[in-house]
Amino acid sequence: MNTKNIKIDLANATGEEMHPMISEAFPYRFRRMHFNPINGFSVEWHWHREVELFYITEGILEYQTPEGVYQFPAGTGGLVNAGILHRTKSGNAPDQTLQNIHIFQTDFLCNDKNSLFYQKYIEPVLTSGIDIYHFQGGTRNTKKILDRLQKSFHLNEDDFLYEMKLRQNLEEIFALCTSAEFQPRDATPGMTKMDANLKTMMFYVQENYSEKIAVSDIANAAALSERECYRLFQRFVKTSPANYLKQVRLEHAKNMLAHTDLSFTDIAMQCNLGESSYFGLQIKKETGMTPTEYRKRHRS
Incomplete structure (x- = not known):
């Protein structure tokens, strides 16, 4: 796919x-x-x-x-x-x-x-x-x-x-x-502020995924504690901030495999996914294919 x-x-x-x-x-x-x-x-x-x-x-x-x-x-x-x-x-x-x-x-x-x-x-x-x-x-x-x-x-x-x-x-x-068919519901208490904080953290990750960043950096982007950062991601994105960061990196890596001629080493480096051997294992785990197989599949 x-x-x-x-x-x-x-x-x-x-x-x-x-x-x-x-x-x-x-x-x-x-x-x-x-x-x-x-x-x-x-x-x-x-x-x-x-x-x-x-x-x-x-x-x-x-x-x-x-x-x-x-x-x-x-x-x-x-x-x-x-x-x-x-x-x-x-x-x-x-x-x-x-x-x-x-x-x-x-x-x-x-x-x-x-x-x-x-x-x-x-x-x-x-x-x-x-x-x-x-x-x-x-x-x-x-x-x-x-x-x-x-x-x-x-x-x-x-x-x-x-x-x-x-x-x-x-x-x-x-x-x-506005008809009765579409019943309004009470907003989650404090959702406006939580939503703003979540947006800030998610887009901090999307802007900085290629850098070496920790959960503390993600939390600091919204001036939150790490505990609150974990809570918001788990509650609304259904994953941890670390897993979200990893998923963003993998999505960018898959795009590069499919749509560029960059080497696996360069892609791993640009997406901060470690050495090429570790990168290969992560792509295999994510897609069921090696980087070579994935690139070939999406170029055909």
Whole structure:
């Protein structure tokens, strides 16, 4: 299986995905994601201030957040709330998974936080405590949402009323998300602060994986004790900070094996995975293949 990650634009040290195409005049962006052997089958941990509203047209896509892991097969969709740390991975590899996404600031729907519209239909979604809304199943409101979602992706950008029709569809989806079917839940006490600390530590690892770093360095990045660092990783990422660091290094190493001609020694050095012999053992343990076999498999 190709484990190449799809690249996105991140702000260094924060892990925030940047959307330079989104403007104040039109705070919206359409994106079509192709998860396949050429582009890759996963997008690593990131977050963004915008809402992400998506529909799966082919394959299966898995979303992971600190709250859990969710699968979305073709014909379903979801809404990733603003500021939620998440990663995605195709559940359909080596076959293709296709995803259509609306990425937008809620200002696109309503920029007056004192208005009745914002307080009745926008704010309840943003403050619901729900990390990802799931649009799958046969309930009436879910069917309506999926219908609006599909229609919104088939609008013609060249139509005179395109922006108005798009906003109308997104407004209706937000309004339907406030129905009793999608029950808000109490946010985990202190989750906002914990989420910020977790983001800081995870992206410290992603920025510094090639360096010799210890758990104490990861904890210091968020001004936390090692004990609190361990607790946050175990609770929300379901692994230790040391294992997370190792996994990040291995993912980069596998990408280099598949997509560069660097020697095994150079890859091991750049990913801080020790001597080439130890590196070979780790790749074998991770993939069931030697580095040579892995490179050959992903070049064929």
